[in-house]
Structures are given as structure tokens and as C-alpha cells.
Amino acid sequence: MRRASVAVILFLGASAAQASVAFHVTVTTERVNKPGVKTSLPARDTQDSDVVLGEHFISVRDGKSLSVLDFATRRRYMIDTAASTYDTYSLFDVAGFRRFEIEHRKGMAGALQAGGLQAHVTPLVYEEQSLSVPAARRRGALVPQVLDGAVLWSLDEQPLLRLGIAGSPVSGDDATAFAQYLRYTWGGHPLVLKMLAGGKRIPAAFTLHYQEVGGAVTRHFRISTMTAGAPATYSLSAYRPRPLAADASPLERVLAQAARLPPLGPQAHPALRAEAERLFAEEKPFDAFLSMLEDHFSTGALVEKLTPQQQLAMQECQPIHDLTRALLAKDKEGIQAALATVQASRKQTGLEQPVLALFEGNLRAKLGQWPEATALYLQVLQVKPHMAAVYQDLGDALLAQFDAPNAWRSWDAGRAMAPSLRQFRKVNDLERSLLHDYPAFFAGGTTLAPEVQPSTSRPASKTKTVGSTNLP
Template identity: 85%
Template structure:
């Protein structure tokens, strides 16, 4: 439909900013979402053609909650944490907000890579359009530009980007404060998605629409989600409480990964005597003329406490310099190309055979070499083996988290990183994940924005001794 510029711009503004001066403290509402799918001929899918989901949503100060039946999701922007609560069992699992954002950023790059391969194979007709990848993940690809284009319909506005419909927005709605509109956009961002430009427009509109439709493209077809908002009330609770619930206990058949991460979350801080004890063991091994074993013990100390391998006597330094297994190991770990890494892997496996398969540092190094070769499940198994024997070996949680993220398990990746950082906040191995979180904060600030504050909130303390935040950022 052709727009009559002045009149239609006025209509769009009226729809978006109706009652913008009104303000409410916080709101709760019921939302019904009807998903309808149209599948291309010949495409098989297990997804239903039509499904309905009912949810109760609270947009509280600094948090939002979404209840679907017996499942309750809490998103806490003041602590950058989220909780999945089983109300029937009275239990919950806790996660980092970073995992949701980090996964989407990586998934977008992954999907872009697939689209590139399809295009190179002249199969671009099978690739999802970039605008719909952004709509699904609520993240925008770097360098992509464009503006939403409105088309006024009968009682609604259809907003499109790159010629593709994204949002059909009805006239009816409830005026709310800017903070509540921002929180409403956060609800969509973390649950159903929405293109970043669409969510920004909804946040700026200072109202919660009574009905709207989001358009998506899925593999082999399209999907539309029709939202209807009702039973809206003002004055949500100022805070929430987990007091009625307890952390979910381990199941009898819990996986080794779940057992390691659950144990890590409950571990007391490493004893101040850990470093002196490991250093004393290294001294004993030097005295017994076992420099290779002493070297491995010094590394275990470093990976557990962050202590540097220093203050060695001249005799100890000479013993290490003359120890061929140490030279073989360090040279192997410096391998870069695939053939060199494969040879290094064989060398480390031989060293494990000679020293003992349970030796934790060598098991860690084998895991790292397997990770370099893309053997992520095998690397994960080795990291778990180390942590089952040495749960306070903090640096291994960094490597385990890397392996999990490479397998698209972002929630457990951050559980692993957070556990390691809580044990040894200053360990240099965690600089990489700290930098990654800084980049997520910089590139996707909307995911972390506290609607009731001018700036994104601070993060939870990582430990009782480091209160700079769960990421230990300055």
C-alpha cells in the first residue's frame, strides 16, 4: 500500500506513542502466543502447524519473570543472573545472563558460515535470510545497516526491513513508563526474540501493545507468532525471592559433567595451605631426583593457586634444564599445525603411560591438544577426569568451559567459568573469558540493561573476597 507521507507518518506516530506521557511503576500481564507455520512442499518437520502457549509475565524493578505452567523463569538484571524454577518440585537452577547472549553471538556467526557455504555451492535459496536470523536471535550482524519501513494497514502498522515483514503492530495498547516499555522489550528479547530494531522501537514507544505479530523464517518454511496481551495490572512486587525453593539436587543418574559442576559450586575456598603443601611436595620430588614429577607438581600448584613457578634453587633449575622429558613436553605443547599437534598428542600420551594415566597435569595437556584438533568430546572427558580428582584445579574450569562452548553448551560453559573464577579470581587463564564478557557488554548492551537504571547493572560478586563482579571486571 502506498503511503501518503505526512498523513501516514502522523498515523504511525499516533500508534507508537499513544499515551506516552503516562507512567506506571511496574506491570504484570498474561500473554497468549499462537504460532502458525507454513512449510514448503516436500519438507518434513516434526514441528506442529499450529501451537499455543500461555504465560504470565511480571516486569518488576530490575527483574522479569515468565511463568509457563509449572516452569518459572526469573531474569535478574541487577545481578546478571537467571533462574529456571520447577515450581512443582520446589527447585531451581541458576545460570549467568552472559550464556544466553554469548550463545546467540556465536550462533549468528555459525549461521552466517552455513549461509556462506550454501552460497558458495550455489544453494543460497536454502539459506535463511539474514534479517530473519537477526529476528530469531535478537542480535544484529556487524556492519549490517538499514531502517524499519512502516506500512499502515487497517488498524495496524506493518514494519519491514530489507523488504521482509518483521512486525505487525496493532493500535490498541496500554501506556506505560519508559522503564516498563524497556522491560517489555527485554521479555521478548529473552523469550521469543525480535529484531534489535523492532525491540528498540517497542521500548521507545512507551506502551505495551494489546496485540502484535512477529514474522520468522525457519528451515523449510515460515512462521508467524501472534501475541495477545491481557489481564494487565500495575504495581509489581519490588523484588522477588528464591526462599521458597532450593537448588535442584543431583539426580542419581547425573552425568559426570553435572556432578563436577554441582560439586564446584559447593566447594569451599582453597585452603591457604594448598600452595605451601604443593610446593613442599615439589621440593621432595626434587630431592628424590625426580625433576619431571616436580615440574608437574609446580604446574599443578600454578593451575590451582596461580602461584608462579619461581624461586627455584640453582640445583633445581639445573635439574630441570637437564631433564629431557621436560624439554619434550614443552616442545610438544608449542606445536601449531595439525601434524605437529597430532605428534605432540602422541608424545603426551606416552608420557602419561610412563608417569601414570591419572597424572592430572598431563591429562589436562592431552585434553588441550585434543581441543586443538577439534576433538571436543574427548577433550571434555579428560577435563572432567582431572576435575573429579582435583576439583580445586581452577584453571581447568576455563578449558572445560571453552570445550563446552565449542559444543554450543553455553549455560554449562559459564557455570564452569564462574566456578573457576570463584576459586581463583586472579588466575590469568580467565583473562580470555573476562575479555569475552567485556565484548558482549560492549556489543550487545541491551541484553544487560536494567530498565530501572540509567546504566547496565553491576554483576554479582564472584567470591567473598572479590566484589568487583562475577566477571572480576574492573
């Protein structure tokens, strides 16, 4: 019945090319909190899931929630089976978030140690266990200790994995997929996952050990009803993208709209440049300059082919000099002064002017004022949704606020509109570095797809994250 229920819910199509492994897993989590720690998390909790390890995908069903990781397209889908809807995310946001988070936790540990609060520091090996990413280069190896019917594997004298002897032999690909399932759902130290991936078996029972700020966490896994020969493909045809809610936030509205927008046509640049020419003719060089910048941020067109008269008008325009000088500020005092300059220019030009609003957002971002910067980027995109470069800045601001899923949604939307825009080199380089540094997160897929698929998912903060494929 387990095998049948998984197949029905996924609407899997049979494939003669390669079969899959399906199983039921019961995870019992036990928490032992430090004295004085108050938490709403239960001391003991049990979660049951049905898992399919496909040829290029992994699915995890937990109640009415179904998660699918597609390594061929590097997308992941969070499906509400009751509503027959799904949200789309990028696989890159998981690895990207965990890189960002491991550095954040290392910084927090350093601050606690500097403040004499060593007792509150989580051993680094357990941060790696939680996030499945290395914190630094490591030369040590897992150390086994033979127990009665099991082996306890430790690192830096910290227990990580108690592995039972019983298990089911599987192919190397299936063992790798099993480790991948753990990586995206419950974590596991990179060395632990590498060992499981190379073991060519799926254990019948094992335990993962963690430590958190609040205390110790132990998760006991039991694998049952394992079957080989489950269908190897999946389909989303029975589901539809989640519709926009009536009370959706401005961020959600902007990203949902962006996912539906087609790229600008070839007429966009001539139209924007014609507007700049009109403003030059009206002797408004500053407004013409801003119009050409809007053109650049939307189409990638450079500010060029100016007549001698236009060049002279720009050279004699003091607001242009004030703005360009302000945007070159590096130190905090200079950035604060630049912010005042841009704000004064916005008051004079009009607060709705999109390029100046973007520049104010960028200056606030330099000062670490991320919510204020985000609000300004959203203001721009609500008026000018085709200003593709703004999606890069919005994504940066979201990632700085630990919202990696929506950061990638924003970047994907901008790249779909203007894939050659130079502003996106930064996120393209980031994805290449994630593929290089964390190849295990993308095992089972193909080469990086040339086309970016915009996401239609809702913010991660509104989804269940514990034990899901969303965030650790």
C-alpha cells in the same frame, strides 16, 4: 486472579519504591513448512504465560515452569514450581550463545551459497529476528506500511512486525522491560525491539514474522489482564536448589561439586610446593615440574624460586624439553605429533597424572576433538576439583559444543575458586565485550558484580528451551 496468581507463585514482597507491570500473554505460533520438509513441530501451537516486569527483574510463568531474569545480579533462575526447586544460570550465557550462534549461521549460509544451495539460505534479517543480535553493521531502517488498524514494519523488504494500534501507555522503563521480555523469550530484531522500547506502550496485539530452514513461522501475541502496581520484588525463599539426580552425568556431578567447593586456603600453595621439593630430593625433576604446574593451575603460583641444583636438574631433564616443545606446536601435523608425545608421557607417568591429562585435552581441543577434550577435563576435575584453571578449558570446550549455559557454569566455578588466575582473563574480556556489544541484553541491571556466583543448574540440553528464557 491473574495478578494474584503471579504474586503467590513468585512469593513477591511488596515494595514502596517502584511498582511493576503484570500481564497475561497468549502466543499462537503458526508454521508453514517448505515442500518435503518433515518435522514433529505442530502447524499451530498456543502457549499462555503470565509475565511480571519488575524494577530489576522479569518473571515468566508457563504452566509449572517459572523463569526469573535478575538484571541486578545478572543471573537467571529456572524454577520448577511443582518440585519447589530451581536451577541457576548466568545472563551472560544467553548473549554469549547468540553471538556464537549468529556467526555459526552466517558460516552455514556461506557454505550453502558456495554449494549452490541458495534456496536453503535463511535471509540474514530473519537470523537477527530469531536471535535478537545484529549480524553486521546496518545502515538501513525499518520501513512502515499502513494497514487496516495496524502497521507492518519491514527490513530489506522482509516483514518483521505487524503492530496493532491498540495498547496501554506505560513508562519508558516498562516499555524497555517489555522489549527485554521479548528479547529473552521469543526474539525480535534489534531494530524492532528498540522501536518497542521507545514506544512507551505495551501493544494489545502484534505479530512477529520469522523464516527458518524448514519454512515460515508466524507468532501472534495478545496481551490481556494487564495491571500496574504489582509488587516490584521477588524472593526464592520458597524454593531450594535442584538436588543432584542419581543418574547425573559426569559433567553435572563435576559442576555441582564445584559450586559447593570453597576456595583453597593459604596453606594450599606451601603444601603443593613442599610436594615438589620432595620430588626434587628424590631426583624426579619431571614429576616435580608437573607438581609445580598443578600448583600454578590451582593457586596461580608461579614456577619460581628454584635452587641452582633444581634448575640444572630441569635443564638436563629430557621429558621436560619434550613436553614443552610439544605444547608449542601450531600446525595440525605438529599438534598431532605433540599429542603422541603427551600420550606416551602419560603411559610412562601414569594415566591418572592430572597435568598431563589436561595437556592432552588441550591438544585435542586444538584439533577440534571437543568431546574427547571434555572427557579429559572432567577426568582431571574428578580427581583434582580445585585445579581452577581447568574450568576455563572445560568452559571453552562446552561453548564450542554450543552448551553456553554449562560453559558459564564452569567459568563461574573456576573464578569463584581463584578469581585472580590469569587463565580467566579470556572469559572476563568476553563478558566485557558482551556488555559493550549487546548492552540491551543487560538493561535494567547494575554495574558488573565483583563477585561471581557459581551456578547450580543442570545442563541446558535437559531443559525445555522453546519460549523459555534458556536458549533461543
